[in-house]
Amino acid sequence: MSKKLAFIIGTVFIMFLTACEAKVEQTETEEEPEKEEQIPAPDPSEQDNPIAAIVTLAETGMIADAPFQLGNTNFQDVKAEWGEPDQVNQAGYGYYAEYAEKGVTVGYIKEGSVFDVRSYNDSLYSITYSMIEEALGEPDEKRSYGTDDIYVYQLNEEFQLKFIIPQDEEGVHHISIFSQKTLDATTQEYVLDIKGISGHLPAETWENMLAWRKEIQIFAQSYDNMWLNGPDKPMVALTFDDGPDEENVTNTVIDILDQYGVKGTFFFVGENVEKYPDVVEKAAKSGHLVLAHSYLHENLKSKNFQGVVEDLQRTEAAIQTVTGKAPALFRPPFGDTDLDVVNAAKQEGYNIILWSIDTIDWADGAISEEIVENVVSNIRNGDIILMHTTKERIETPKALPVIIEELQKQNFELVDVATLLELEPYK
Numbered sequence: 001m002s003k004k005l006a007f008i009i010g011t012v013f014i015m016f017l018t019a020c021e022a023k024v025e026q027t028e029t030e031e032e033p034e035k036e037e038q039i040p041a042p043d044p045s046e047q048d049n050p051i052a053a054i055v056t057l058a059e060t061g062m063i064a065d066a067p068f069q070l071g072n073t074n075f076q077d078v079k080a081e082w083g084e085p086d087q088v089n090q091a092g093y094g095y096y097a098e099y100a101e102k103g104v105t106v107g108y109i110k111e112g113s114v115f116d117v118r119s120y121n122d123s124l125y126s127i128t129y130s131m132i133e134e135a136l137g138e139p140d141e142k143r144s145y146g147t148d149d150i151y152v153y154q155l156n157e158e159f160q161l162k163f164i165i166p167q168d169e170e171g172v173h174h175i176s177i178f179s180q181k182t183l184d185a186t187t188q189e190y191v192l193d194i195k196g197i198s199g200h201l202p203a204e205t206w207e208n209m210l211a212w213r214k215e216i217q218i219f220a221q222s223y224d225n226m227w228l229n230g231p232d233k234p235m236v237a238l239t240f241d242d243g244p245d246e247e248n249v250t251n252t253v254i255d256i257l258d259q260y261g262v263k264g265t266f267f268f269v270g271e272n273v274e275k276y277p278d279v280v281e282k283a284a285k286s287g288h289l290v291l292a293h294s295y296l297h298e299n300l301k302s303k304n305f306q307g308v309v310e311d312l313q314r315t316e317a318a319i320q321t322v323t324g325k326a327p328a329l330f331r332p333p334f335g336d337t338d339l340d341v342v343n344a345a346k347q348e349g350y351n352i353i354l355w356s357i358d359t360i361d362w363a364d365g366a367i368s369e370e371i372v373e374n375v376v377s378n379i380r381n382g383d384i385i386l387m388h389t390t391k392e393r394i395e396t397p398k399a400l401p402v403i404i405e406e407l408q409k410q411n412f413e414l415v416d417v418a419t420l421l422e423l424e425p426y427k
Contacts, residue, residue, distance in 0.1 A: 050127060051135040058161040058177045063119040066104045070117060070159065070179040075108040088339070094183075094222055107178075109222055115183040118176045125171035132163055132172075148173070157181070191221060192229040195378035196358035196386075200365040216335060220354060225346050226337070229356040230382035230420035236407060237417040238400075239265040239355065240389045241293055241331065244272050244279035247391035253400060254283050260404045263416040264288045266389070267331040267353075270295035270315035277322045284323040289416045289425050292316060292330040292350070301336045308344035316348075325426040329353050329418065349427055353417055355386035361396045362388050371399035376406045384417060 057063060061070035068078060075097065079085075085097035085106075094109040096116070107116030132151060133139075141152040144167075151163045162176040194213040201209070220226040230237065238257075243250035243266060250266070257264045266283050268290060273280050284290045294300060295315045300308050312330065320326045330350040332341055337352060345352050357378050359371045375385055385403075387396050407414060418425035 049135070050123065051132060054175060055136070055155065055161065058159060058175075059155050061117075061159050061177060061179060063104070063117055063175065063177055065102060065119045065121055066106075066117055068106070068114060068117060070114055070177060071182050073114045074112045075106065075114060078106050078108075078114065094218065105174075109183065113182050113185070115180075116176055116178045118174050120174045124173070124175060127163070127172045128170045129163070129165055189221065190229070190232045190382065191217060192356040192380055192383065193217065194228070194356055194358060196360050196374045198360040198363045198366065198370065198374075200363040201360075212335070216337065216354065219337065223342050223346075223352075225350070226342065226352045226354065227384070227421055228354045229380075229384055230417075232381045234381055234411055235413045235415055235420055236379065236381075236383045236385060237265055237415055237420045238262065238385050238387065238403070239267060239331075239353070239417055240387050240396075241267045242272075242297065243268055243389035244276040244283075245389060245391040246276065247394075249391055249393055249397060250276075250279050250389040251282065252397040253387075253389050254279075254286055254288065256397060256400050256404075257288065258286050260401070260414075262404055262414045263419075265291060265353075265417040267291050267293035268319065269293050269297045270318040271297075273315075273318040273322060280319070280322045284325075289327075289329070289418060290319055290323050290325070291327040291353075291417075291425065292319060294333050297333045299334060299336050300332050300341050301338045303340070305340040305344050308341050309348060312344060312348045312350065328424050328427045351421075351423055353384065353421070355384045356380070357383050357385045359385065359387050359396075359399070361393055361399070366395055368395045368398035368402070371395060372402045372406070375403050376410075379407060379410065379412065382420065384420065 053064070061072075062068070067081065078097065082099055082102065086100045088095050088097050094107055094115070096118075097106045097108065099105070103120040103122075105118040105120070106114055107118070108114045129149075129151065136153055139151040140154045143150050143152070147167050149165050149167055151165070153161045155161050158179055158181045160176075160178040160180070162178060163172050164174050164176065165171070166173050194217065198206070217228060220228050240250070240253060253264070264283075266288055268280060270292070280290055292312065292315045295311050295318070298311075300311060303311065316326050328349055328351065330345055331353050335354050337354075342352065357375060359374045360366060361371045371387070387393075387400075389396065404414065416425070417423075
């Protein structure tokens with residue numbers, strides 16, 4: 001073979017190898033990429049129909065501005081995806097976390113199930129009620145809240161779609177997808193309504209109290225360290241706030257409880273504990289619970305988190321100095337409670353104890369017969385009964401023996417609140 005021929009064959013062979021390598025490289029390059037999860041394209045008929053698009057997502061428990069589905073999302077999932085909210089407000093059924101940049105607010109219970117998701121997208125302003133009615137017909141419900149009109153459509157068994165329109169505007173301010181089913185599943189517990197009536201209260205005071213009862217019942221279900229009542233058993237607790245006092249009301253109540261062999265629960269004010277330590281010591285030695293009710297009987301919602309912590313610590317120190325025990329149960333004055341109060345109590349190792357029957361013995365003009373009636377006509381399994389032992393409450397000791405005897409006749413076991421709730425009363 002001549003050198004020339006050998007050179008030609010070699011050149012052709014090299015060209016062949018190069019072509020093969022290029023073919024292989026091209027084949028590898030052109031391999032079909034991994035398939036990503038396909039998101040269905042929007043229905044072309046909905047692209048020019050924003051209401052139809054809203055409804056399509058709402059029927060599945062979603063809005064366009066958030067990747068969260070009601071019934072399959074808890075608030076921890078939201079925070080994992082979006083971080084901490086800009087602010088959290090308590091309202092209605094639970095808590096609402098606002099994500100301002102997203103234009104979304106998320107409603108949840110117990111930092112658990114998300115039952116409401118709201119969109120504040122600016123594009124909603126172009127939707128008017130006439131457009132909504134034309135597309136969806138008459139709403140299933142129309143109601144007003146403040147200066148807003150709310151149009152409610154029950155889309156299916158699980159989800160409601162709400163359009164919220166300010167009364168002085170034409171366009172939709174925001175929409176809400178709401179799941180009553182999720183809310184019910186989250187809050188199905190033995191929770192009692194707060195009972196007790198009085199003809200001695202001004203109309204405004206009475207209306208405010210009724211509103212508070214509804215709000216606090218929902219609020220209490222949002223936290224595992226708050227209690228309105230005990231379990232569904234024939235067992236109830238008698239509790240007494242605001243003492244001890246200088247006029248012997250607290251002493252008399254202790255004596256009556258001892259006479260009947262009933263253990264009571266006293267939520268004492270720290271300042272009063274320091275003034276009347278002998279009464280506190282008597283209650284403790286008789287086996288009654290001596291627990292915390294703030295230091296000065298101030299509304300703790302007026303304080304910030306640190307202010308509540310300091311109040312709890314000061315009250316605890318006053319009680320522990322007399323009894324040798326630090327309480328682990330606490331009742332805020334007036335029952336007024338917010339996030340700072342709940343979180344401060346939890347940090348300091350407290351459960352918050354409210355009540356399910358208010359005897360309203362605190363109303364000016366209340367008489368013993370009315371106090372008794374509020375208990376015996378409303379008594380249920382697990383009730384926590386609220387009474388008071390300040391110097392003005394002279395009708396309470398008169399009512400107490402009758403209450404005890406009537407409840408025992410009805411075969412209720414009278415226990416202290418720690419026994420009722422199966423909680424440790426002291427730290």
